[in-house]
Amino acid sequence: NAGVTQTPKFQVLKTGQSMTLQCAQDMNHEYMSWYRQDPGMGLRLIHYSVGAGITDQGEVPNGYNVSRSTTEDFPLRLLSAAPSQTSVYFCASRILSGGASYEQYFGPGTRLTVT
Amino acid sequence: AQTVTQSQPEMSVQEAETVTLSCTYDTSENNYYLFWYKQPPSRQMILVIRQEAYKQQNATENRFSVNFQKAAKSFSLKISDSQLGDTAMYFCAFMKWTSGSRLTFGEGTQLTVNP
Numbered sequence: 001n002a003g004v005t006q007t008p009k010f011q012v013l014k015t016g017q018s019m020t021l022q023c024a025q026d027m028n029h030e031y032m033s034w035y036r037q038d039p040g041m042g043l044r045l046i047h048y049s050v051g052a053g054i055t056d057q058g059e060v061p062n063g064y065n066v067s068r069s070t071t072e073d074f075p076l077r078l079l080s081a082a083p084s085q086t087s088v089y090f091c092a093s094r095i096l097s098g099g100a101s102y103e104q105y106f107g108p109g110t111r112l113t114v115t
Numbered sequence: 116a117q118t119v120t121q122s123q124p125e126m127s128v129q130e131a132e133t134v135t136l137s138c139t140y141d142t143s144e145n146n147y148y149l150f151w152y153k154q155p156p157s158r159q160m161i162l163v164i165r166q167e168a169y170k171q172q173n174a175t176e177n178r179f180s181v182n183f184q185k186a187a188k189s190f191s192l193k194i195s196d197s198q199l200g201d202t203a204m205y206f207c208a209f210m211k212w213t214s215g216s217r218l219t220f221g222e223g224t225q226l227t228v229n230p
Contacts, residue, residue, distance in 0.1 A: 033218075042222045096215065
């Protein structure tokens with residue numbers, strides 16, 4: 001299993017540009033989520049999904065869109081990049097319920113800089 | 116809403132010694148999970164240890180153990196025989212015991228192990 005993969009690893013955008021961060025998992029996990037990591041603030045939840053076709057907002061959803069058309073993929077779209085979105089972004093997945101104790105598996109992260 | 120607090124932004128320890136990282140949380144839930152994640156300089160998030168709130172026995176994983184005090188809402192991580200490879204950011208995290216629950220992270224503690 002490749003686990004959770006994210007592309008790209010690094011990205012520089014200009015203010016106002018749009019882009020999509022890709023996330024895929026091959027563990028058949030129903031639950032997928034996106035976090036941003038900023039110094040001194042831990043990881044904050046942006047959006048999450050409990051299955052194909054179902055998404056919901058987390059703590060800091062403004063400026064981001066998501067969709068979940070398949071179990072495997074959960075892309076994060078930045079509609080109009082702002083310097084405040086400079087951060088490291090993590091995608092994660094886990095089983096939804098039952099079985100193991102809800103361990104969340106993380107991708108390697110994407111470092112995004114908006115100038 | 117749940118909150119997780121790590122009051123030690125930075126800590127250091129000598130190789131082979133023992134160090135304890137603190138974490139407190141606030142919740143009205145009775146059933147939940149607690150986690151410690153490690154983030155080395157590679158940026159990858161790695162699960163260190165988990166604790167189910169209904170279990171009175173403290174979780175242990177090799178050199179890592181926790182002191183879970185449910186009434187005090189405290190969940191500290193003890194690292195014994197510290198190694199240089201333990202140098203990392205450590206995050207405490209909370210999750211309710213229901214499917215679809217989100218993971219809430221603390222701010223993180225940067226641990227440096229000195230030779």
